[in-house]
Amino acid sequence: MGVVEVLVHATDEISAAGVEAMLAGRDSLRLVREDPERPPDVLVMVVDGAVGTSTFARLRRFRTGGSAPRVVLVAERFRSEDLLPAVECGVSALLTRHELREGTLSAAVTAVSRGAALMPYRLQGVLLDQISRLRSQVLAPAGLTLSGIETRERDVIQLIAEGYQTDEIADRLTYSEGTVKNVLYGLMARLRLNSRAHAVAYAMRAGVI
Known part of the structure; x- marks a missing residue:
């Protein structure tokens, strides 16, 4: 696999600069700027506080057009009710801010670019339950x-x-x-x-x- 192009998007410039510093210097990763004509391979979105509707609105903006990046979402905390909307918006990895380390983040970006999904253990069962209910209560009747x-x-x-x-x-x-x-x-x-x-x-x- 070639070099992974990564776009960092954060709610504040300090967070963006910190995350970019964690990823800079990795031979397998290349930081890029936002380009509507060329989506990155992976989008790292850093949210100040909890995930909310504004987060999903920003993520959907990156999913317009024929292709969309895989997403690593970093936030203070995640609510169970936000899991399905996050997946629908292309989120493949969830990291809390206290997990944010240079090695952890770059490993998550690399894994996601290869098709992996990373999620806290406590949320995996919740997501499976939500998908099961979606299938039985919404999709199957239709x-x-x-x-x-x-x-x-x-x-x-x-x-x-x-x-x-x-x-x-x-x-x-x-x-x-x-x-x-x-x-x-x-x-x-x-x-x-x-x-x-x-x-x-x-x-x-x-x-x-």
């Missing part, structure tokens, strides 16, 4: 999964992965062939998938099938 794939789309893709043709899928699911084609077309158009094989691969990566 026929959706956590991946954003509808239940009937998942059923169709599952049978495609098993080698069934359109007429066989229609027979097994008691749909018309037209319905099967419409379900598949809707999924592929929404997720910009270019073939049945691409749709199957996407569903497998998302853990749907």
Whole structure:
């Protein structure tokens, strides 16, 4: 993996300078300035006090456009009700200010850039419970999964992965062939998938099938 481009955003200049000093000099990291045309690989956001709605508003500003950075969020404290909004805003790591050390921060940035997620142990179970409730109380009644794939789309893709043709899928699911084609077309158009094989691969990566 190449050099990781890191943007530091803080509520005050002193915090920003301190965090940048912790990351400066690392060969694997490069500090960058905000550029709307080129998002960084990792955004380190430092919040004075607790996380709040203003924090999420700032994070969403960095998620406009086709790509968005992974986020390391540093704050005094985190409330359990802020976990899901944080994840929705691209937060991959949560660090409290008292954990903020040169080695800890650079390790978190590097891990996040490679796809890892870091969260205090006390919050991991809380987040899993919230996701479980979201799935059972909100998504499932609407026929959706956590991946954003509808239940009937998942059923169709599952049978495609098993080698069934359109007429066989229609027979097994008691749909018309037209319905099967419409379900598949809707999924592929929404997720910009270019073939049945691409749709199957996407569903497998998302853990749907």
